[in-house]
Amino acid sequence: MKTGIFPLGIIGGTGGMGKWFADFFRRNGYPVVATGRTRGPDFASLAATCPVVIVSVPIAITEAVIEKIGPCLPPESLLMDLTSLKEGPVRAMLAATAAEVIGLHPLFGPGVTSLSGQNIAVCPARGNSWLPWLRDILEKNGAHLVETTPARHDELMAVIQALNHFLTAALGLSVAAAGIEPEELRRFSTPVFRERLDHLHRLLSHPDLYAHLIAGNSYGKKSIISTINHLEALLAPVRGGDTAALAAQLRAISASSPSPRSDTHESAEE
Numbered sequence: 001m002k003t004g005i006f007p008l009g010i011i012g013g014t015g016g017m018g019k020w021f022a023d024f025f026r027r028n029g030y031p032v033v034a035t036g037r038t039r040g041p042d043f044a045s046l047a048a049t050c051p052v053v054i055v056s057v058p059i060a061i062t063e064a065v066i067e068k069i070g071p072c073l074p075p076e077s078l079l080m081d082l083t084s085l086k087e088g089p090v091r092a093m094l095a096a097t098a099a100e101v102i103g104l105h106p107l108f109g110p111g112v113t114s115l116s117g118q119n120i121a122v123c124p125a126r127g128n129s130w131l132p133w134l135r136d137i138l139e140k141n142g143a144h145l146v147e148t149t150p151a152r153h154d155e156l157m158a159v160i161q162a163l164n165h166f167l168t169a170a171l172g173l174s175v176a177a178a179g180i181e182p183e184e185l186r187r188f189s190t191p192v193f194r195e196r197l198d199h200l201h202r203l204l205s206h207p208d209l210y211a212h213l214i215a216g217n218s219y220g221k222k223s224i225i226s227t228i229n230h231l232e233a234l235l236a237p238v239r240g241g242d243t244a245a246l247a248a249q250l251r252a253i254s255a256s257s258p259s260p261r262s263d264t265h266e267s268a269e270e
Helices: 016-027 043-049 059-072 087-096 131-139 150-178 182-187 191-205 207-215 220-240 243-256
Strands: 008-011 032-035 052-055 078-081 100-106 119-126 144-147
Touching: 008 016, 008 043, 016 032, 016 100, 032 043, 043 059, 052 059, 059 078, 059 087, 059 207, 078 087, 087 100, 087 119, 087 150, 100 131, 100 150, 119 131, 119 150, 131 144, 150 191, 150 207, 150 220, 182 191, 191 207, 207 220, 220 243
Parallel strands: 008 032, 008 052, 052 078, 078 100, 119 144
Antiparallel strands: 100 119
16 A cells, blocks of 8 residues: 655645545645646646646546646556546546546535545546555545446436436426526425425536536436436326326335335425
């Protein structure tokens, strides 16, 4: 396992998740060289100084940045990314550099104050010298690491992110079409629906990011189309006001896909 203290370079380390990890590594005693749009060293200098380089830039430009930094890194270094999709960035890293490669996806946002209890998806792609070091520093700070492949990660994100955000966008369209004022809607909201409204607010505040998470995932289209087909099946009893038929469909869903929150019994009013 790699030991000792060494500098880390974070491209995009002045905001969002990049800044979060810059602060995290500094708290753990590591010097961090953070670059932003208008500050920081050039890529060649960064690679010469930092044996570990992390790319944390908007998804739309991640692969272009990887193509620039990758050739600068020596084989004994480590290149990682923090994007929410893994197949494209990991493939780009493997093509652009001879360094070790790990795809990382923190399954939380920059608003959290601690790694304790947080999940992080890890996609080791080349080499094994750096993975023990990475695992050690993240786990000793309380993170739960989920090791997977880029393909399986993106398949799961097609549901967790692409489908989830798509349905939230559809909710936004329905609310707008109903002509309901947001403040009135919030005054009548249950706790669960308030969470949905908060999700909708985040989505509408960052349309480019969420559009990429929905449409940029190669598995997302299949997941969304499948869901639309299932919605058509649910619409039949809704149109007819047939509560018994709808309840039977819900029981069938429960039997085939039991809730992972088996210890939770929310009110039906939520």
